[in-house]
Amino acid sequence: MTTATNPAAPLLSIQGLSIVLPSSGDRNYAVDRLSLDIAENEIVCLVGESGSGKSMTAHAILGLLPPRVGIDKNSRILLDGTDLTGLTPPQMRKLRGERISMVFQEPMSALNPLQRIGAQVAEALQLHNAEHLGATAIEERCIAIIDAVGLPSPRQIVRSYPFQLSGGQRQRVMIAMALLNNPRLLLADEPTTALDVTTQRQILDLIQKVQAERKMGVLFITHDFGVVADIADRVVVMRHGRVVEEGTRDAILRNPQHEYTRALIAAVPGRQARSTARPAAQAEPLLKIEQLKKTFVSKAGLFAPPRTVVAADGIDLAIEEGETVSVVGESGSGKSTLGRMVMRLIEPDSGGITFAGKPVLGQDAAALRAYRRQVQIIFQDPFASLNPRQKVGDAIARGPMIYGTPRAEALKAAAALLDRVGLGASAIDRFPHEFSGGQRQRISIARALALKPRLLIADEAVSALDVSIQAQVLALLAELKAELNLTMMFITHDLRVAAEISNSVVVMQRGQIVERGAPGQLFSNPQHAYTRTLLAAMPGLDFFEHRLAA
Amino acid sequence: MKQTLKSFLRHPSGMLGLVILLAVIVLAASAPFFFPGDPWDTVAAPFTPPQTEGMLLGSDSLGRDIAAGIAHGTRVSLMIGVTSTLVALIIGVVVGSLSGYVGGRVGEWLMRFTELFQTIPAFMLCILLVAILEPSIRTVVVAIALVSWPQVARLTRGEFLALKEREFVLAARCQGESPLSLIVRYILPNALSPIIVAGSLSIASAILIESALSFMGLGDPNLMSWGFMIGAARTMLRQAWWMSFFPGIAILLTVLAINLVGEGLNDVLNPRISRQ
Numbered sequence: 001m002t003t004a005t006n007p008a009a010p011l012l013s014i015q016g017l018s019i020v021l022p023s024s025g026d027r028n029y030a031v032d033r034l035s036l037d038i039a040e041n042e043i044v045c046l047v048g049e050s051g052s053g054k055s056m057t058a059h060a061i062l063g064l065l066p067p068r069v070g071i072d073k074n075s076r077i078l079l080d081g082t083d084l085t086g087l088t089p090p091q092m093r094k095l096r097g098e099r100i101s102m103v104f105q106e107p108m109s110a111l112n113p114l115q116r117i118g119a120q121v122a123e124a125l126q127l128h129n130a131e132h133l134g135a136t137a138i139e140e141r142c143i144a145i146i147d148a149v150g151l152p153s154p155r156q157i158v159r160s161y162p163f164q165l166s167g168g169q170r171q172r173v174m175i176a177m178a179l180l181n182n183p184r185l186l187l188a189d190e191p192t193t194a195l196d197v198t199t200q201r202q203i204l205d206l207i208q209k210v211q212a213e214r215k216m217g218v219l220f221i222t223h224d225f226g227v228v229a230d231i232a233d234r235v236v237v238m239r240h241g242r243v244v245e246e247g248t249r250d251a252i253l254r255n256p257q258h259e260y261t262r263a264l265i266a267a268v269p270g271r272q273a274r275s276t277a278r279p280a281a282q283a284e285p286l287l288k289i290e291q292l293k294k295t296f297v298s299k300a301g302l303f304a305p306p307r308t309v310v311a312a313d314g315i316d317l318a319i320e321e322g323e324t325v326s327v328v329g330e331s332g333s334g335k336s337t338l339g340r341m342v343m344r345l346i347e348p349d350s351g352g353i354t355f356a357g358k359p360v361l362g363q364d365a366a367a368l369r370a371y372r373r374q375v376q377i378i379f380q381d382p383f384a385s386l387n388p389r390q391k392v393g394d395a396i397a398r399g400p401m402i403y404g405t406p407r408a409e410a411l412k413a414a415a416a417l418l419d420r421v422g423l424g425a426s427a428i429d430r431f432p433h434e435f436s437g438g439q440r441q442r443i444s445i446a447r448a449l450a451l452k453p454r455l456l457i458a459d460e461a462v463s464a465l466d467v468s469i470q471a472q473v474l475a476l477l478a479e480l481k482a483e484l485n486l487t488m489m490f491i492t493h494d495l496r497v498a499a500e501i502s503n504s505v506v507v508m509q510r511g512q513i514v515e516r517g518a519p520g521q522l523f524s525n526p527q528h529a530y531t532r533t534l535l536a537a538m539p540g541l542d543f544f545e546h547r548l549a550a
Numbered sequence: 551m552k553q554t555l556k557s558f559l560r561h562p563s564g565m566l567g568l569v570i571l572l573a574v575i576v577l578a579a580s581a582p583f584f585f586p587g588d589p590w591d592t593v594a595a596p597f598t599p600p601q602t603e604g605m606l607l608g609s610d611s612l613g614r615d616i617a618a619g620i621a622h623g624t625r626v627s628l629m630i631g632v633t634s635t636l637v638a639l640i641i642g643v644v645v646g647s648l649s650g651y652v653g654g655r656v657g658e659w660l661m662r663f664t665e666l667f668q669t670i671p672a673f674m675l676c677i678l679l680v681a682i683l684e685p686s687i688r689t690v691v692v693a694i695a696l697v698s699w700p701q702v703a704r705l706t707r708g709e710f711l712a713l714k715e716r717e718f719v720l721a722a723r724c725q726g727e728s729p730l731s732l733i734v735r736y737i738l739p740n741a742l743s744p745i746i747v748a749g750s751l752s753i754a755s756a757i758l759i760e761s762a763l764s765f766m767g768l769g770d771p772n773l774m775s776w777g778f779m780i781g782a783a784r785t786m787l788r789q790a791w792w793m794s795f796f797p798g799i800a801i802l803l804t805v806l807a808i809n810l811v812g813e814g815l816n817d818v819l820n821p822r823i824s825r826q
Contacts, residue, residue: 385717399725
């Protein structure tokens with residue numbers, strides 16, 4: 001990591017940038033008098049929660065602001081001394097992708113699904129073909145760059161379509177495209193937020209490597225201080241469109257001055273273990289899963305062999321009453337399928353699930369309803385898990401009403417629950433779209449708890465939230481668990497979250513449980529190679545390690 | 551709901567359509583008031599041109615008042631358009647939601663059944679049905695409904711397939727909701743917007759089909775209708791242009807108005823567009 005900065009001649013210098021929002025918005029400025037320098041060969045992390053204006057800043061540099069959103073006329077964005085705010089559209093186009101490149105958050109939607117990878121990468125070169133390269137030369141350059149970002153068999157990759165690549169591979173393609181014209185400045189807008197921990201680690205390493213090789217300036221936008229600890233040279237913390245603090249990485253991390261910065265750093269999960277020791281094993285565990293198997297088969301085409309995905313390959317798992325068990329794994333490891341099989345939203349191929357001594361599989365409809373009253377689930381996506389046309393109060397009260405509670409009484413209980421999860425009883429008459437992601441997740445928790453379940457399954461319940469909101473929701477879950485003596489199955493891809501909330505962690509890979517242990521033991525002495533990979537991939541491990549060792 | 555209404559009021563072409571449509575509805579409602587007699591009665595000399603002898607829009611070959619015919623025809627057209635679409639919506643939504651929710655083999659067979667109707671040219675099937683069942687307002691409604699429901703069914707099925715795997719539906723299932731309650735409370739309300747739009751456009755096409763049937767002499771022989779008027783006028787196009795011109799304008803305006811309202815609804819009910 002380099003700390004060599006030359007403040008005399010920054011590569012990019014943003015001076016007093018204000019971005020004006022259309023008058024209907026809830027604030028006048030998306031970004032308010034932001035100043036920030038990026039030197040050559042430096043990674044500057046722009047940190048803040050959603051809505052802090054960090055993406056807007058990146059878009060403003062490239063002139064990509066949405067219509068009706070403008071830059072204040074006193075703002076200056078200087079790249080090597082040239083003011084970018086005064087450029088004409090053709091001059092700006094020339095600059096984009098050549099001297100400044102950008103990598104976006106969502107690799108799934110950033111590539112054209114109907115065009116081969118090779119053609120898309122080549123386009124970035126053809127548009128800025130300063131050296132007048134021929135078709136063969138362009139192809140060679142594309143293959144070289146795809147090789148440089150660590151994609152296997154580049155000659156095959158250029159002939160692939162985006163859907164044939166994984167999320168991590170697509171993000172590598174995006175980085176390859178961004179690097180093709182040797183830009184001086186790379187803007188990376190949450191490039192790893194949509195990725196798994198292990199993939200995130202690879203992409204972070206890649207960005208660091210190419211940055212050091214090419215001595216580029218990088219503006220890296222993130223909300224996760226774990227990531228900041230790994231890659232930043234300097235850090236700029238933003239809130240409500242304003243810079244609250246800036247400094248070198250070590251200064252900010254070890255000695256944050258502003259309380260907001262302190263709150264963000266404190267919110268990195270895994271800081272304190274809220275968990276208590278495992279309850280003593282009882283004669284009969286609350287939930288017992290035996291030799292559970294499930295294989296998904298999807299038809300690929302008329303003549304192609306069907307594609308099969310093994311989601312559960314002989315899973316054995318017992319959860320004691322009062323315990324919180326985290327199920328950790330990458331996407332595709334089968335952890336969500338496991339939760340859904342316990343809920344009987346997906347029928348397993350074979351095996352057994354026993355809840356409180358009674359078999360769950362093969363129950364009739366009445367027994368299934370009685371079972372579901374005791375087992376509830378919270379889903380990942382706070383925007384998809386609430387009915388947009390149902391009032392929040394109704395969503396929560398429906399559960400008890402189905403089992404015979406009178407409506408008035410159920411609504412009263414719903415109001416009390418909403419108050420308990422920190423939204424206030426008045427939320428009862430409002431619709432889901434009036435709430436933010438974190439608030440919606442609180443509503444989902446209230447809905448799940450309305451039935452007074454014994455087992456609560458949380459399927460990536462905090463993964464879609466910003467770190468600070470994540471910390472609040474985790475704290476709420478821990479409180480409620482203690483209050484109501486809940487048993488929890490906590491499905492997550494984030495080991496830090498698992499460490500914070502659970503008594504016991506189960507690591508899953510390709511439909512199998514590879515390791516189980518107490519969080520402390522798993523972190524200090526991982527047995528399985530895959531657990532070690534997951535651990536090594538945790539962002540900010542070096543810096544935050546002392547928190548987990550406890 | 552209030553929000554939807556508000557953004558519709560701000561939709562220029564949708565409002566234009568709504569104004570025309572309201573005018574058409576007022577005309578239909580007030581037909582017996584302004585034109586109290588039977589529209590089939592002879593009230594003037596044959597082929598009276600418009601604006602002469604007190605004939606606003608002229609008279610036809612038997613001296614019948616064209617204006618009275620149009621006003622009374624409005625009632626027939628709107629009635630057939632709305633009823634046949636309601637019947638089509640009921641059949642289509644039931645078949646589509648069953649097929650989409652139950653899925654599997656039952657869903658597949660319901661779709662094959664739907665395709666059976668879609669493979670026969672719609673207008674041919676209509677003519678056939680009316681000819682077999684002998685023309686009356688009831689058979690015309692049934693025939694139009696039978697050719698209109700398949701598209702509603704396909705649309706509903708598509709919406710159901712997408713919605714039933716959504717997390718809020720899964721969460722409701724986990725709360726213990728019965729399948730009927732899942733369909734009625736959770737899936738259908740969220741699938742309704744495109745169905746409403748399709749329904750409004752289907753009224754327009756029902757009016758066109760009815761006019762075409764009447765033009766061919768397959769409408770209800772006791773009711774004055776726009777299609778019948780144009781059909782009767784086709785041999786006298788050169789002598790009395792007004793006989794076919796005004797009913798044609800009436801069809802054009804009504805269908806245009808309904809289409810504009812439908813498109814307006816589409817824009818307003820589509821959250822991605824209306825949120826801007």
